Amino acid sequence: MRAFGFLSFGHYSPQPGSQTRSAADMLKQSVELAVGADELGVNGAYVRVHHFARQAASPVPLLSAMAARTRRIEVGTGVIDLR
Numbered sequence: 001m002r003a004f005g006f007l008s009f010g011h012y013s014p015q016p017g018s019q020t021r022s023a024a025d026m027l028k029q030s031v032e033l034a035v036g037a038d039e040l041g042v043n044g045a046y047v048r049v050h051h052f053a054r055q056a057a058s059p060v061p062l063l064s065a066m067a068a069r070t071r072r073i074e075v076g077t078g079v080i081d082l083r
Helices: 023-040 060-069
Strands: 005-008 044-048 074-079
Touching: 005 023, 005 074, 023 044, 023 060, 044 060, 060 074
Parallel strands: 005 044, 044 074
Antiparallel strands: none
């Protein structure tokens, strides 16, 4: 069996033209990305921990939201920085 997943870095910027202008946008788009990937049959959706970005310092709430909205996809952390 072949597996295919993706790692999302979750960056946002309040710059003109950015479609991800706030932390809330980043979190919502991460969930929407997982939902779309699940519908396409992707096997895994992983997020990176951002220690200095308060909305992404703990990935468990985001992963819980992703798992609640998807049916088959595996969710998890792809990178956890050791400080």
